Amino acid sequence: xxxxxxxxxxxxxxxGGAVTGWLERVREQAAGDGGxxxxxxxxxxxxxxxxxxxxxxxxxxxxxLFPSLGPTIMVILETPAQPSAHPRNVLVxxxxxxxxxxxxxxxxxxxxxxxxxQHGLDRQYVASAVIALAVTMLVLQLLRMPHPPAxxxxxxxxxxxxRTPGQxxxxxxxxxxxxxxxxxxxxxxxxxxxxxxDARRVRS
Numbered sequence: 311x312x313x314x315x316x317x318x319x320x321x322x323x324x325x326g327g328a329v330t331g332w333l334e335r336v337r338e339q340a341a342g343d344g345g346x347x348x349x350x351x352x353x354x355x356x357x358x359x360x361x362x363x364x365x366x367x368x369x370x371x372x373x374x375l376f377p378s379l380g381p382t383i384m385v386i387l388e389t390p391a392q393p394s395a396h397p398r399n400v401l402v403x404x405x406x407x408x409x410x411x412x413x414x415x416x417x418x419x420x421x422x423x424x425x426x427x428q429h430g431l432d433r434q435y436v437a438s439a440v441i442a443l444a445v446t447m448l449v450l451q452l453l454r455m456p457h458p459p460a461x462x463x464x465x466x467x468x469x470x471x472x473r474t475p476g477q478x479x480x481x482x483x484x485x486x487x488x489x490x491x492x493x494x495x496x497x498x499x500x501x502x503x504x505x506x507x508d509a510r511r512v513r514s
Contacts, residue, residue, distance in 0.1 A: 333499055340390050340501045351499070352387035359383055359491045363484055373472060374484045378404070378462035382485065385459060386492040386503065394457045396505035397489050403457025404485040407446045408478050411467025414442035426469040435469055442468035 332347055339345035360375065360383070367374030382404075386395050393399060415421045418438040426435045442464040450456055463481060466472050472481060496503045 336499065337501050340388075344388060348388065352384070355387055355492060355495045356380075356383045359488050359495075362491060363487055366487065367484075372480045373477060374480060374487075376463075376466055376472060376481065376484070378407075378459045378466060379484060379488055381459035381462060382457070383488055383492050385457070386489065386496070390496055390501055390503035390506075393455075393504055395503055396455075397493055398505055399455045399457045400489050401482075401485060402453065402455045403446075403450055403460035404463050405482060406449050406453075407442075407460035407464035408467055408481055410445035410449065411438075411442040411464040412473070412478065413445065414438040414464075414468040415470065415473060417441055420470055421473070423470050425471045425473075427471070429470075438468040438470075439465055 333351075335345070335347040336351045339348035360379070363379065364375050382400060385392065386400070389395055394403075415423075415438060418434045418441070420434055420438050423429060423434075429435070443461055446460055446464040450460065463485075467478065467481075472478065493503060493506050497507055501507065
């Protein structure tokens with residue numbers, strides 16, 4: 311016997327329904343306290359974002375991957391409703407972090423010093439780290455634009471791991487790229503993200 315479509319003449323799509331249901335759980339968990347569906351979503355998108363960013367670095371022969379990108383991507387994908395996930399906070403946070411780290415290098419006389427992993431930790435590097443982190447935190451609070459992952463970026467610079475003008479520019483460009491990719495994924499999935507998809511819904 312031939313199978314007939316459900317009443318109303320519209321055939322159902324079990325696979326499509328499952329994906330829709332899963333994405334709805336992702337949205338709910340993103341707006342709440344998280345959960346396995348959000349974790350799976352964030353893991354997949356984070357892997358794609360890091361892979362794309364890494365490929366850009368390979369093509370351009372520049373360090374487009376560095377430790378503080380991981381926490382930034384996690385904030386955007388796992389806690390999108392938090393103020394720190396706002397693209398403005400992300401970009402301003404890392405720019406301030408780079409500037410504070412560079413200032414710390416100047417103040418401590420480490421502007422042309424080798425990376426701390428090569429030279430070894432001493433009082434100058436410790437002082438540079440203290441200055442960079444303190445300035446970053448103070449400025450971001452004064453601006454009311456918190457973004458905790460910026461704390462890692464400023465230490466990367468203050469410890470001379472990435473310190474040349476070209477490398478500092480790459481840090482900022484890489485942050486812009488991952489912010490666009492991760493926030494774009496939230497938009498595509500209709501996940502509410504502060505400053506991106508958090509407009510109040512109008513009741514019909």
